Amino acid sequence: MRLLFLPENHVLPLARLLAARYRFWGPAAKGGAFVFEEIADVSRLRLDYSTTLLPPKQAFLPPREILARIDIETHECRSPARPGKPIALFGVHPCDLHGLAHLDLAMGEPPADAPYWRARKDAFIVGLACVQRCMPESFCDSVESHRAGGPFDWMFTPVAGGYVVELRGEAGEREASESGLFEVAGESWKKNYDETRDRIEKTFSGRRLNLASLSSDLERSFQDGWWEKLADRCFSCGACTAVCPTCVCFDVQDEIAEGCRMAERCRSWDSCLIRNFAEVAGGENFRKLRSERLRHRMMRQGAYLAGRFGLPVFCVGCGRCPHACLGKISPLEAFEHSRKFPIRRYAQRLVEHIKNGVTRHE
């Protein structure tokens, strides 16, 4: 691990250098909140941001994207042109770095997703350590995503007077040396760096989950009547999946363009919470109940995708979904409940449920 020091007043010059070579994305203030977006004027960069409304996922998986452009007459088709410059993501907090790592797994599993990787391949990613909790709903410490991880080229940790920067990989070394803005990290910086890291560990020490058993706890609680109770607070709006750094589900629709000469096959973010998500053409809906859809999302985050990629959990605890949810439903709540859920009560409830034919919400 190689550490360098970047003085505070070198941050903007560095951002300018990157902005010349990359499409520069970073956190900026917008309408009383922070957003991750492409920034033309790097002085808008706000490294003091708490969290952003949407994760940086949209840099590589935009809300709407053309997969193919097809000539309606000739059927000749092509994928949209590769954007000129790769993306630099500047100032990504650890939860979102982990989120990007999970996106890479989901979109990289063979057959890998070409449109995603066209945007992602040469991207330059700069992480930024979190030294304080961003909002009460976040639970990054419970899912161990409060530490640096994931696909960063540089990892910034704030210290007095600037940042200690961890360099990783060839691109990280190259960009650092070409910039000429970094300084060798001296002993006092290193001490300061260790202190900051200790402080981070103390700040994020409210761990509440047993990750080793999370996926089996969830799978065991599958038939629990509690999911229906939780779903009483769900409006099937899909806000949770839209703000999620690891949700990748999408819909594909054709749209007409260029005066009816071309069709654009577009994908757009979809949500497994939406009623018709699992409905087939014949009308059968495989997750008709709201509780089934809510449970499915929690299972994806805590069990299914985690198991698929050999991780303890797929959720990164950023807290955006409970923050966006009208009913304040948090994965943490579901994960914790699954652990407490006793088998005996499950049996009892199931019997009651079958006997009474409890009202179900579609």
Add this chain to the structure above:
Amino acid sequence: MSDAAGSAVDYLPELSTLAAVRPLTAAESLFHLDMPHRALGHHPGQFVQVSLPGIGEAPISIASSPTRPAGFDLCIRRAGNVTEAIHRLKPGAKIGIRGPFGRGVPIDDCMGRNVVIIAGGLGLAPLRSLIQYITDHRSRFKAVTILIGARTPETLLFPDEYGAWRSRDIKVEVTVDVSKETWLGHVGVITNLISRIDVDPDTTVSIVCGPPIMYRFVLRKLARRNLQNDHIYLSLERRMKCGMGKCGHCQINGLYVCLEGPVFRYDRIAHLPEAL
């Protein structure tokens, strides 16, 4: 990461030409498609994404065997925008194809064994691919039985082909739920047919495809005939958008039907509450 980027797959349809259309029932027709530049290279039980520009894409199972030369068949029911539009096409029209996708029927596990094929309604369409494969390599399989169920005699698929299948030493039993007096065959649910056939649990495999409601009853009946779960294959339908395990629509618990299915060995999904 670079591996994923290097071998990544795009969502571009390939061009095929509609060579012939054969109406089957009021709602279903058989479309024969040619791909000019390559063979589809599919396995029985796999599916393709079929598309028309400006209208959209739909997952359709392949209804013909890879052993048949030149092109492939899709049996398509009018059920949505894309399938409605395909039904309006005339021979010579162009259709976009992605795929084949998914895991089909494991032919090796069927060879040298008795095969019982159970098809309800449109479920006969993907199984026709397997049936054609068997008729083209009949000696590789032992006793072959096909049980077919439909709502009415008019909605039976491929009735004109049963004779040819029978001539290849295949037993074909047909039942309908409701009939008029002119129908001379069985009336009743498909499970009744399972009671009527010989099943040697050690040497028999069964492949089942039909409407969602059918599986539970068929499986109960097959269990009563002592067929083990690892000798039963189910072809399951789910919504699919990408065919590449990405869009999430086809998930059954943690499985992607488009990657791990649509044909599953029953013992591998029996524990999944969302499967059946």
